[in-house]
Amino acid sequence: MTGLLSLSRAPVRFAIGLAAPVLLLLWWQWQATAHISTFAPPGAVGQAAAALIRDGTLLNDMLATLGRAFGGLFIGAPLGVATGVAMGIWRPLDRLLGPLLHGLRQVPMIGWLPLIGLWFGVGEGTELIVVSMSAFFPAMLNSHAGVAQVERRYEEVGRIYGFGTAQRIRFILLPAAMPLVLTGLTQSLAFAWIATIGTEILTGAGSGLGVTMQLAQTQQRLDIMLVTIAATALLGFVINHLFLRLRRRLLRWQPSSL
Amino acid sequence: MASRPLSTPAGAGRRFSPGVMLPPLALLALWQAACLTGLFPAQVLVPPSEVARSLAAMTASGELQAHIGDSLWRLLIGFAIGAVAGLAFGSLIALSRLAETALSPLFLTLWQVPVIAFVPMMVLFLGIDEPFKIAVVAIAAFFPVALATFDGIRGVPRAWFEVARVYRTRLPDLVRRILLPATVPAVLTGLRVALTRAWVVLIAAELLAADSGIGQMMEMGRQLFRIDVVLAGVVVSGLIGFLLDRGARAIERRATRWRTA
Numbered sequence: 001m002t003g004l005l006s007l008s009r010a011p012v013r014f015a016i017g018l019a020a021p022v023l024l025l026l027w028w029q030w031q032a033t034a035h036i037s038t039f040a041p042p043g044a045v046g047q048a049a050a051a052l053i054r055d056g057t058l059l060n061d062m063l064a065t066l067g068r069a070f071g072g073l074f075i076g077a078p079l080g081v082a083t084g085v086a087m088g089i090w091r092p093l094d095r096l097l098g099p100l101l102h103g104l105r106q107v108p109m110i111g112w113l114p115l116i117g118l119w120f121g122v123g124e125g126t127e128l129i130v131v132s133m134s135a136f137f138p139a140m141l142n143s144h145a146g147v148a149q150v151e152r153r154y155e156e157v158g159r160i161y162g163f164g165t166a167q168r169i170r171f172i173l174l175p176a177a178m179p180l181v182l183t184g185l186t187q188s189l190a191f192a193w194i195a196t197i198g199t200e201i202l203t204g205a206g207s208g209l210g211v212t213m214q215l216a217q218t219q220q221r222l223d224i225m226l227v228t229i230a231a232t233a234l235l236g237f238v239i240n241h242l243f244l245r246l247r248r249r250l251l252r253w254q255p256s257s258l
Numbered sequence: 259m260a261s262r263p264l265s266t267p268a269g270a271g272r273r274f275s276p277g278v279m280l281p282p283l284a285l286l287a288l289w290q291a292a293c294l295t296g297l298f299p300a301q302v303l304v305p306p307s308e309v310a311r312s313l314a315a316m317t318a319s320g321e322l323q324a325h326i327g328d329s330l331w332r333l334l335i336g337f338a339i340g341a342v343a344g345l346a347f348g349s350l351i352a353l354s355r356l357a358e359t360a361l362s363p364l365f366l367t368l369w370q371v372p373v374i375a376f377v378p379m380m381v382l383f384l385g386i387d388e389p390f391k392i393a394v395v396a397i398a399a400f401f402p403v404a405l406a407t408f409d410g411i412r413g414v415p416r417a418w419f420e421v422a423r424v425y426r427t428r429l430p431d432l433v434r435r436i437l438l439p440a441t442v443p444a445v446l447t448g449l450r451v452a453l454t455r456a457w458v459v460l461i462a463a464e465l466l467a468a469d470s471g472i473g474q475m476m477e478m479g480r481q482l483f484r485i486d487v488v489l490a491g492v493v494v495s496g497l498i499g500f501l502l503d504r505g506a507r508a509i510e511r512r513a514t515r516w517r518t519a
Binding site for chain 2 (some may be wrong): 012016017024104194198213
């Protein structure tokens with residue numbers, strides 16, 4: 001039991017947590033010296049990172065990818081929320097659009113790439129459309145669910161106050177649906193991010209982290225690839241973290257069960 | 259309130275009624291009419307009848323079955339590898355504090371990376387043949403399963419283990435009668451999520467580099483300007499994704515029926 005007890009101390013945990021990455025690094029260094037062609041040694045990755053940062057490529061790629069992801073998010077997510085809310089409020093629209101949208105949703109979003117590429121050419125536009133579509137569906141589904149399951153007593157209070165449709169939406173449906181709408185937006189962000197990286201890798205158009213990754217693959221540059229993967233992970237983590245904080249702020253009126 | 263699970267989408271909970279089919283049929287008719295009246299030229303959109311004909315032709319030549327078979331085979335092998343590895347890894351870090359301390363930081367860091375971002379690196383190491391596609395599917399399946407297994411095992415109340423100790427339950431019985439029933443629901447959910455993600459990533463991998471499979475069929479269709487083939491691929495990939503999800507959900511419901519019973 002004493003061995004386990006020491007695990008409760010943070011420095012010990014930290015040291016043990018470092019063991020696996022360090023072993024990985026050693027194995028990698030060993031691989032790199034064995035067959036140099038594909039394995040760039042860890043040191044080379046540091047140099048590649050420094051070079052990419054110095055000549056501005058990395059910053060440029062990060063900004064391009066961020067722009068694409070948020071561009072798609074700002075197109076797809078509001079459309080999704082609007083569609084979802086409208087479908088939740090107005091039944092006939094749900095009947096009309098529901099089957100179509102749920103049908104379209106079944107296709108993996110990346111799977112639309114060839115078709116949209118055929119229509120609009122393989123380029124920036126196609127990438128943005130696929131990213132927007134990826135952002136659209138989670139926002140639509142969650143907003144729809146949020147509006148559709150507003151508690152009846154809220155609606156009844158609204159009826160007693162003689163709310164019109166606009167007031168009903170503004171004061172009852174939207175606040176009540178807000179938590180799920182925000183859940184949808186969080187998912188939209190994640191989906192848009194993944195779709196951005198995916199479309200960049202697959203189309204290779206413009207600049208961006210995915211484009212550089214794909215280029216690094218054709219040029220057999222593992223060092224550049226690892227730098228871009230790390231940048232992708234870091235950016236994704238930061239964006240997600242910021243968004244969760246924003247979400248908590250927006251929902252601070254809720255009982256703190258979150 | 260926010261953590262409430264997403265309700266089933268419109269129509270999913272209701273009993274099936276013929277009226278539900280009306281809007282999609284109307285849409286198909288509209289699509290057909292729009293193409294026949296020349297609103298969309300054939301280079302842009304082909305009517306559903308053309309897509310159906312193309313599907314029938316590819317089925318008759320056996321081409322479609324070959325593509326579907328190849329894709330599903332990759333999915334099956336990759337998913338099996340990824341799921342087993344995920345189960346083992348998730349159990350390991352859930353049951354051993356030492357393993358958790360040693361491995362979870364690396365695991366959680368890698369988890370931040372979208373699986374699709376590993377695709378170019380996998381090509382670099384494995385080439386563009388079968389091992390690459392299977393590895394990508396396995397990685398996509400590994401993470402959700404590992405995480406769900408970890409959560410499932412850690413979610414078992416401590417008191418249950420204490421009861422087992424009081425009764426001097428032997429390890430095989432402990433696993434079979436306490437650990438398995440308590441963790442199966444979470445693990446099944448993880449497996450379902452993993453399956454649908456693996457399918458998406460496989461399509462992406464096939465779009466990038468493959469000599470067969472549904473993704474490759476679409477990519478070839480695009481390069482040859484065969485809109486009917488691309489649309490057929492869209493329909494087939496959507497249908498397979500839908501059936502995978504539905505099948506997994508059905509298994510999940512059956513396996514967890516005892517909970518509400």
